[in-house]
Amino acid sequence: LEQVAELAGVSRSTVSRVVNGQTGVRPDVRRRVRQVIEETGYQPNMAARALAAGHAGIIGLVIPSAVASLFADPYFPRLIQGISDGANVHDQTLTLFVFHSPLEEEKLNARLSQAGFLDGVIIASSHFNDPLIPHLLESETPFIVVGRQDQFPQASFVDVDNFNGAYAATSHLLRLGYRRVAHISGPLDMVAGVDRLGGYHTALTDRGRAAEPDLVTHGDFSRAGGYIAMQRLLHLPPEERPDAVFVASDQMALGAWQAMREAGLDAPADVALVGYDDLLPADGELPGLTTIRQPVRRTGAAAVDALMDIIVNGLNPPRRVILDTHLVIRESCGALLRRTQ
Amino acid sequence: LEQVAELAGVSRSTVSRVVNGQTGVRPDVRRRVRQVIEETGYQPNMAARALAAGHAGIIGLVIPSAVASLFADPYFPRLIQGISDGANVHDQTLTLFVFHSPLEEEKLNARLSQAGFLDGVIIASSHFNDPLIPHLLESETPFIVVGRQDQFPQASFVDVDNFNGAYAATSHLLRLGYRRVAHISGPLDMVAGVDRLGGYHTALTDRGRAAEPDLVTHGDFSRAGGYIAMQRLLHLPPEERPDAVFVASDQMALGAWQAMREAGLDAPADVALVGYDDLLPADGELPGLTTIRQPVRRTGAAAVDALMDIIVNGLNPPRRVILDTHLVIRESCGALLRRTQ
DNA sequence: TTGAAAGCGCTAACAC
DNA sequence: GTGTTAGCGCTTTCAA
Numbered sequence: 086l087e088q089v090a091e092l093a094g095v096s097r098s099t100v101s102r103v104v105n106g107q108t109g110v111r112p113d114v115r116r117r118v119r120q121v122i123e124e125t126g127y128q129p130n131m132a133a134r135a136l137a138a139g140h141a142g143i144i145g146l147v148i149p150s151a152v153a154s155l156f157a158d159p160y161f162p163r164l165i166q167g168i169s170d171g172a173n174v175h176d177q178t179l180t181l182f183v184f185h186s187p188l189e190e191e192k193l194n195a196r197l198s199q200a201g202f203l204d205g206v207i208i209a210s211s212h213f214n215d216p217l218i219p220h221l222l223e224s225e226t227p228f229i230v231v232g233r234q235d236q237f238p239q240a241s242f243v244d245v246d247n248f249n250g251a252y253a254a255t256s257h258l259l260r261l262g263y264r265r266v267a268h269i270s271g272p273l274d275m276v277a278g279v280d281r282l283g284g285y286h287t288a289l290t291d292r293g294r295a296a297e298p299d300l301v302t303h304g305d306f307s308r309a310g311g312y313i314a315m316q317r318l319l320h321l322p323p324e325e326r327p328d329a330v331f332v333a334s335d336q337m338a339l340g341a342w343q344a345m346r347e348a349g350l351d352a353p354a355d356v357a358l359v360g361y362d363d364l365l366p367a368d369g370e371l372p373g374l375t376t377i378r379q380p381v382r383r384t385g386a387a388a389v390d391a392l393m394d395i396i397v398n399g400l401n402p403p404r405r406v407i408l409d410t411h412l413v414i415r416e417s418c419g420a421l422l423r424r425t426q
Numbered sequence: 427l428e429q430v431a432e433l434a435g436v437s438r439s440t441v442s443r444v445v446n447g448q449t450g451v452r453p454d455v456r457r458r459v460r461q462v463i464e465e466t467g468y469q470p471n472m473a474a475r476a477l478a479a480g481h482a483g484i485i486g487l488v489i490p491s492a493v494a495s496l497f498a499d500p501y502f503p504r505l506i507q508g509i510s511d512g513a514n515v516h517d518q519t520l521t522l523f524v525f526h527s528p529l530e531e532e533k534l535n536a537r538l539s540q541a542g543f544l545d546g547v548i549i550a551s552s553h554f555n556d557p558l559i560p561h562l563l564e565s566e567t568p569f570i571v572v573g574r575q576d577q578f579p580q581a582s583f584v585d586v587d588n589f590n591g592a593y594a595a596t597s598h599l600l601r602l603g604y605r606r607v608a609h610i611s612g613p614l615d616m617v618a619g620v621d622r623l624g625g626y627h628t629a630l631t632d633r634g635r636a637a638e639p640d641l642v643t644h645g646d647f648s649r650a651g652g653y654i655a656m657q658r659l660l661h662l663p664p665e666e667r668p669d670a671v672f673v674a675s676d677q678m679a680l681g682a683w684q685a686m687r688e689a690g691l692d693a694p695a696d697v698a699l700v701g702y703d704d705l706l707p708a709d710g711e712l713p714g715l716t717t718i719r720q721p722v723r724r725t726g727a728a729a730v731d732a733l734m735d736i737i738v739n740g741l742n743p744p745r746r747v748i749l750d751t752h753l754v755i756r757e758s759c760g761a762l763l764r765r766t767q
Numbered sequence: 768t769t770g771a772a773a774g775c776g777c778t779a780a781c782a783c
Numbered sequence: 784g785t786g787t788t789a790g791c792g793c794t795t796t797c798a799a
Contacts, residue, residue, distance in 0.1 A: 133777040201471035340709070438794095439771080478795080479775085
């Protein structure tokens with residue numbers, strides 16, 4: 086189609102310059118070319134452009150098969166929104182790779198490193214030892230992981246400050262005077278799970294409390310996991326039972342609350358509750374859950390920002406972005422109750 | 427990199443034939459080339475391939491800005507899963523276009539019809555008069571809409587059988603002997619809303635019941651919408667109040683149920699409830715909701731199947747795929763109650 | 768069955 | 784400032 090545009094005065098190079106907004110074209114020429122483009126409805130061919138320029142303006146988002154929660158949790162939709170926002174801002178096209186089985190994973194890994202296709206990759210996974218990471222590292226594909234990556238110091242990542250979020254949640258409970266603050270943790274093969282547990286522990290020891298192993302029980306971020314974990318806590322002998330629980334995700338807090346109600350208990354009257362995520366709808370269950378808000382959508386946008394930086398300036402040094410979290414106080418922790426008493 | 431493959435015996439054409447699995451290559455040559463490809467770790471350049479072949483193996487999924495519910499409803503994540511499944515099966519790469527504002531919509535519409543980039547487009551929208559549709563129709567881009575499209579008879583679509591689903595739900599309630607069966611409809615600018623209302627009406631008139639306008643109230647598929655709609659219904663004079671409600675989405679059923687409880691009522695004891703979608707988690711609220719199950723994930727896969735057909739065989743005639751729904755009987759309709767009485 | 772050669776539509780040096 | 788030219792890496796006739 087450049088022929089067509091050419092038929093209106095200038096050479097293809099000039100048209101190319103105009104299309105790509107490059108400097109060094111006389112204003113009147115630029116205007117004329119613009120007009121012809123309008124009239125002819127010319128659309129540049131992306132494939133040709135990608136081939137000649139060496140990059141396609143496409144970034145990939147990889148969601149590993151381990152993430153079954155794609156539809157059980159509002160986290161991923163939110164993250165995708167943020168990433169999509171970022172992609173739009175940077176004029177990139179977003180491609181989505183959702184793995185359903187390790188088999189597909191194998192097959193698509195190849196496509197990911199196919200040259201001339203993806204400019205960069207975002208991996209939405211905070212699992213340890215994602216096999217994709219060394220793969221990308223080796224092929225020098227620009228990529229960034231959502232979730233801290235300890236094992237690969239050269240991998241760039243963006244994450245929320247899970248440690249300090251958990252620290253704040255636990256401290257809040259401690260400050261309110263609760264004596265036995267328990268924790269329902271996330272899965273310990275995810276950084277988010279480990280970091281939140283770490284924040285809980287440190288908050289405890291910083292206040293001179295001994296960490297009691299019985300007060301820590303592990304869930305998997307799901308509602309069902311929180312339900313079972315809370316049941317374990319409630320089965321403790323009465324004097325060992327917690328009077329407050331910091332739960333590592335809102336979904337688990339929902340399950341924990343359900344277990345409490347089935348045992349005839351309520352929050353914060355019997356056991357205070359603090360969650361993590363702030364991803365519960367305000368018109369749903371447990372709208373009064375005190376929780377740690379993490380900026381999911383901004384995380385996605387930040388991932389794209391960092392990735393673009395990597396694409397332009399190279400993989401080194403690794404980018405590390407940590408986004409702040411903060412405590413949102415509602416009813417379930419008992420703080421409001423005390424104030425009005 | 428073909429050079430490299432070439433260095434192991436044959437010409438680039440032959441390598442190309444092997445890579446694309448074309449016929450007419452001697453088995454031993456094929457094997458030899460395969461081996462060299464293995465050894466060198468050769469990956470074809472997608473951009474070049476797309477340019478030469480005229481298609482890229484990329485399909486786009488467009489989610490219009492009107493869909494704010496991307497994170498409030500499990501529908502879209504599920505649909506995306508299905509589409510992603512389908513894309514994997516057909517060896518296509520999925521690109522995602524999430525619009526957040528009409529402005530972006532404008533900007534990205536252009537990118538969608540850019541030649542040499544997308545082979546086809548799936549539009550996830552059942553709103554009337556999506557401006558994208560005439561646009562795609564005109565540019566002869568292969569596309570398919572998720573959701574029936576009356577206004578564009580030439581547009582292909584896949585949809586679930588909303589009419590018959592609603593018909594089945596309403597008939598079920600009628601069969602159970604309820605005298606005043608109300609309907610909380612979806613938004614009437616979406617086919618799904620209109621079709622479900624249509625099924626309700628027809629089921630009523632088929633059984634000789636007059637449709638009472640007061641018993642139909644409109645929601646927007648959201649929980650909050652259902653809540654408000656049910657409140658309207660409950661404010662009717664006692665003798666006009668419904669004894670059963672067919673609610674056009676599970677989310678609205680959730681809101682409706684909440685309104686009922688706040689009025690001291692329960693389902694099915696005071697008012698029987700039937701929802702639509704079967705997208706509520708079994709461990710969440712209202713697990714006993716009788717509802718119409720729609721195969722969301724299969725809808726997504728079917729959309730890709732149909733799109734591939736269109737890409738290969740052309741846009742005409744328009745493809746029309748309607749997937750079956752079916753009634754899932756649980757407690758909220760009162761059917762199980764009656765049986766055990 | 769295989770090789771040679773001509774592009775696919777664009778960008779980017781380089782010369783004018 | 785603008786035009787000329789040489790590819791980007793692949794597919795695909797067309798001959799051999």
